[in-house]
Amino acid sequence: MAGRAAPGAAKPATRESDGGPPVLPPPFKHNYLPKYGAELADPFLLVKYAVRYKGSAEAIGIRGYPMSVGGVAEILEAEPVEIDEKALTATAPAGLRYSDLPRYLAEAGAKGIEKVLRDRLADKLALATYVDPVTKAESQPGEDRAAFAARLGATGGGVAAERLRDQLEKKQRDLAAREADLSGRKTEKWTAIGTAVLQNIALFTGRKRTISGAGTVLSKNRLENNAEARVEALRAEVADLNQQLLETQAIDPARFEEETLVPARTAVKILRYDLVWIC
Numbered sequence: 001m002a003g004r005a006a007p008g009a010a011k012p013a014t015r016e017s018d019g020g021p022p023v024l025p026p027p028f029k030h031n032y033l034p035k036y037g038a039e040l041a042d043p044f045l046l047v048k049y050a051v052r053y054k055g056s057a058e059a060i061g062i063r064g065y066p067m068s069v070g071g072v073a074e075i076l077e078a079e080p081v082e083i084d085e086k087a088l089t090a091t092a093p094a095g096l097r098y099s100d101l102p103r104y105l106a107e108a109g110a111k112g113i114e115k116v117l118r119d120r121l122a123d124k125l126a127l128a129t130y131v132d133p134v135t136k137a138e139s140q141p142g143e144d145r146a147a148f149a150a151r152l153g154a155t156g157g158g159v160a161a162e163r164l165r166d167q168l169e170k171k172q173r174d175l176a177a178r179e180a181d182l183s184g185r186k187t188e189k190w191t192a193i194g195t196a197v198l199q200n201i202a203l204f205t206g207r208k209r210t211i212s213g214a215g216t217v218l219s220k221n222r223l224e225n226n227a228e229a230r231v232e233a234l235r236a237e238v239a240d241l242n243q244q245l246l247e248t249q250a251i252d253p254a255r256f257e258e259e260t261l262v263p264a265r266t267a268v269k270i271l272r273y274d275l276v277w278i279c
Helices: 103-124 145-154 158-199 201-205 214-249
Strands: 030-033 040-051 059-066 097-099 127-131 257-261 268-278
Touching: 030 040, 040 103, 059 268, 103 268
Parallel strands: 030 268, 040 097
Antiparallel strands: 040 059, 040 268, 127 257
16 A cells, blocks of 8 residues: 555554554644544654745645654655545544554654755655657646646647747738739739830831840849749748648647756745654
């Protein structure tokens, strides 16, 4: 059963209830959590804390750490159980038997336990987080791969996709303007060609020896070629942005990179610690 004992820890002795639980050193008080329906209660360190991870609001949690470990320094090494504070009671179930309290509880006392909590609780609250290398988005604390992918998909690919859509919209406007300009330049060129033909029709009758309007036609042709090059470049940019947007919106959880998020010690507050008998 997860959280019942630390790996390799000696099995604690048990004692029948003789009208009450074992005596606790101050300021610890008895709390009870019926969880497994057992007649034997094991001592756990009840820890209520507030934690703030980078980029998220403060969250409050309650854990129970098994006390069947070798010493006070190991008390956070065993697998904890999540505790619902509303389920705690100050009244022991009838006929409950108790495991013996660890010796280090009296030896280290509250100060020793509090020191361990302040020194090591932040490391024990480390979370696995995910970063999407495509959108550069980061998962929220406690969010798994599937939930992260679903959230990114619901937002259309996140902030990166929004930036791509803005860039694409601008490029499409530029392309439309350039295409309209190119169309106008084609019309100007053919108008210039028609005018040049009319101006030089006398060449065919032998009444004129020089060509008129050739320079204008060549100039219009060069401008048209330059406009076509700009239009083709913009079309390529638009196609590339469309492809990037499609890749960004297609969320594949397998591409997420896993990282470890450890809160700073200053971002962890110990709100309460006590002893709880879990049975």
